[in-house]
Amino acid sequence: MRVLKLTLAYDGTNYVGWQRQDNGVSIQQIVEDALQPMCGDDPVVVNGASRTDAGVHAFAQAASVRVAFAHTPSTVRRALNVRLPADVRVLDVEEAAPRFHARFDATGKSYRYRIATARVPSPFDRWFVWHMPRRYDLDAMRTAASVLIGRHDFSSFQARGASVLDGWRTLERIEIARADDEIHIDVDGNGFLRHMVRIIVGTLVDIGVGTRPVTSMADTLAAKDRQAAGQTAPATGLVLTSVKY
């Protein structure tokens, strides 16, 4: 058996997220379905590095799949792009080590969150930003964000009902920048809890607009309780930008 590493870009608007689910069409499902004809009766399981939520996008999701066929990587890329809908594209296919697993072997992931601050939002960005036309204190947001850098138990920033027992993760970088009529929040870490980026962004926005004090972030982190953190920012603004191995 060979293992292939896929790099995928997708507009997540029309999907229930990366992971296969009963309540709608997932990216994982359509990629597996597109691979199936090359795999005959063999079961096809495509493991994604990040289980992006419904509506979350990817510039470069990584995924791995074990296959028995002999097609070259570029043949596989072309065949997949013919079969996949235009909102999911395979950017690259590579040979990987026989034991490579896109999720377990990932050493880091990067996400960007886009907040649109213009009075009237662009119709072209409506599925790709959180429209929040407010005044933001970026310095307050940066000060609060700096509290989160490093290795911490991020349980306060995990969706209620998520089943992960160990909330310890390392956040390597949070960068907050203005870009024309947008604020971009770039987050790098070794791994993320469910909704973690979106809850961090929602909490930073509360601090940025002044409804939550900048000094509160240390207590929020220490509480290890979802109720201590702010709102969950909507999925639309989030994109998985890269996965590190």
Added chain:
Amino acid sequence: MRVLKLTLAYDGTNYVGWQRQDNGVSIQQIVEDALQPMCGDDPVVVNGASRTDAGVHAFAQAASVRVAFAHTPSTVRRALNVRLPADVRVLDVEEAAPRFHARFDATGKSYRYRIATARVPSPFDRWFVWHMPRRYDLDAMRTAASVLIGRHDFSSFQARGASVLDGWRTLERIEIARADDEIHIDVDGNGFLRHMVRIIVGTLVDIGVGTRPVTSMADTLAAKDRQAAGQTAPATGLVLTSVKY
């Protein structure tokens, strides 16, 4: 009666074009419908500067409408944006002169056409570019484009069946530039025939990829016959960028 000038941005993907038609929903119709509640029983007619085709987008379409109500321009903008779907946004509303007409008074329009040349197209741009992953001779395209600058009878670049009798228009500028994995063709003129930008782009692409000689453009223009020109580039790649008064 007052006249208001509207500036609109729209993603044209889901519409039959600017102009009201029986076969589907137009931008004009939804803007008129959104204005109607403020106008009581008065008929509402919104005249757009450019009758953009189905699937063509606008960063800044201009439109005019005669109204009897006294609402301020910013109230009208806000009310329209509440009623309009998210793919159509009113960027600005201004008082205009009592005889202002967005189409007849326009002195110039600018369009951008985007050609995506990457092997694998971005899923995020699928409704906003023409995906043509070929090698282009940009110098040949620029040489051919220069033939079109100035005042000419552009009948060769008019959709078959279009009813305009006078094909004379002035093309002020055609700029062809590479931008990462795209080619941008920016066109400014005092007015455009039906499909004129798209037929010019299609003909320039034929020249750029070498299926049509660079020297052919003068003959194409002189022929005053649609059959002399190249293919009509798809609507997706085209956006109305501005209207001049």
